[in-house]
Amino acid sequence: xxxxxxQDFPVYKARRYLEPGPVVLVSSKWRDRTNIMTMGWHNIMExxxxxxxxxxxxxxxxxxxxxNSRECVINLPTTALTDTxxxxxxxxxxxxxxxxxxxxxxxxxxxxQAPLIAECHANFECRLHDDILVDKYNYFIFEIVKAxxxxxxxxxxxxxxxxxxAFMTAGAIVDRxxxxxxxx
Amino acid sequence: xxxxxxQDFPVYKARRYLEPGPVVLVSSKWRDRTNIMTMGWHNIMExxxxxxxxxxxxxxxxxxxxxNSRECVINLPTTALTDTxxxxxxxxxxxxxxxxxxxxxxxxxxxxQAPLIAECHANFECRLHDDILVDKYNYFIFEIVKAxxxxxxxxxxxxxxxxxxAFMTAGAIVDRxxxxxxxx
Numbered sequence: 001x002x003x004x005x006x007q008d009f010p011v012y013k014a015r016r017y018l019e020p021g022p023v024v025l026v027s028s029k030w031r032d033r034t035n036i037m038t039m040g041w042h043n044i045m046e047x048x049x050x051x052x053x054x055x056x057x058x059x060x061x062x063x064x065x066x067x068n069s070r071e072c073v074i075n076l077p078t079t080a081l082t083d084t085x086x087x088x089x090x091x092x093x094x095x096x097x098x099x100x101x102x103x104x105x106x107x108x109x110x111x112x113q114a115p116l117i118a119e120c121h122a123n124f125e126c127r128l129h130d131d132i133l134v135d136k137y138n139y140f141i142f143e144i145v146k147a148x149x150x151x152x153x154x155x156x157x158x159x160x161x162x163x164x165x166a167f168m169t170a171g172a173i174v175d176r177x178x179x180x181x182x183x184x
Numbered sequence: 185x186x187x188x189x190x191q192d193f194p195v196y197k198a199r200r201y202l203e204p205g206p207v208v209l210v211s212s213k214w215r216d217r218t219n220i221m222t223m224g225w226h227n228i229m230e231x232x233x234x235x236x237x238x239x240x241x242x243x244x245x246x247x248x249x250x251x252n253s254r255e256c257v258i259n260l261p262t263t264a265l266t267d268t269x270x271x272x273x274x275x276x277x278x279x280x281x282x283x284x285x286x287x288x289x290x291x292x293x294x295x296x297q298a299p300l301i302a303e304c305h306a307n308f309e310c311r312l313h314d315d316i317l318v319d320k321y322n323y324f325i326f327e328i329v330k331a332x333x334x335x336x337x338x339x340x341x342x343x344x345x346x347x348x349x350a351f352m353t354a355g356a357i358v359d360r361x362x363x364x365x366x367x368x
Contacts, residue, residue, distance in 0.1 A: 020344035021205010043227030086363040160204035171355025179270040180349040
């Protein structure tokens with residue numbers, strides 16, 4: 001499968017890809033084992049530092065790996081990976097090696113031990129910034145410390161989970177810049 | 185403008201509309217004044233209770249109204265309201281009455297004092313559930329206590345903010361239910 005060629009991307013602009021609400025693949029590494037989970041409950045929280053909050057249920061194998069390593073990578077899949085995204089969310093890393101099972105390429109990250117998924121459009125390396133809500137809500141607040149983004153296509157066809165096994169895909173772009181007093 | 189006819193909707197299913205990451209309009213009321221803000225940084229956190237986290241910057245007029253009233257309504261606009269969504273996000277309720285300015289209809293809510301925006305596809309009445317992150321991150325954790333949703337269209341054409349004055353709109357639906365071991 002195609003591996004988009006990526007460029008460094010300013011971390012404070014991560015919202016460009018994550019604010020629209022795509023399903024993401026979360027990759028992690030702990031004690032020489034890697035894992036991947038599908039995740040849709042997330043939230044940009046700040047531009048700089050680039051903060052990203054998300055819910056990782058304690059029932060997930062990834063929860064313990066990320067809690068222990070305090071790191072992960074948020075990978076942005078597109079519709080080319082629809083089946084893989086669904087399948088990854090419906091099996092557990094306690095039983096299988098998801099990179100091998102789904103023929104995904106683990107690439108070395110720059111700032112964290114967790115691997116990038118080469119087949120995704122963008123990869124955001126994350127370090128745990130605040131664990132204050134982990135016990136109470138399974139909510140992790142990460143800092144995005146490094147971002148890799150494919151420059152094309154400008155508008156990747158992302159997947160947005162609706163529940164019940166269905167996804168909305170990214171549609172047309174509408175520009176209303178002329179209505180903005182200050183653009184951010 | 186059209187006001188969709190709505191039905192009661194189970195609050196634990198609110199993720200159906202909010203998980204895909206749409207821009208929402210947040211309506212509030214404090215001391216007989218109402219306000220509306222545009223917001224895109226939010227996160228479903230739990231099915232039941234139906235928890236919804238979101239970032240409301242302290243620079244917003246709505247911040248103080250919601251902090252004081254501990255309530256708001258999350259309203260789901262569609263592309264029919266694109267210009268209004270952009271304009272609401274580019275002016276302040278300290279200077280104008282946004283319902284009047286933008287010809288929006290304030291409807292009475294069931295469980296909170298803040299008004300519903302009748303022109304939106306769905307309205308989620310929220311009560312502040314946990315303010316633990318309000319001081320540190322301007323992050324509010326609400327419980328959705330009542331939901332009103334228009335039954336048609338099944339897939340409203342929502343807006344997803346990209347930054348720089350541009351929105352992605354909702355695209356095609358893809359169903360992968362056959363790949364899900366348990367559907368939620």
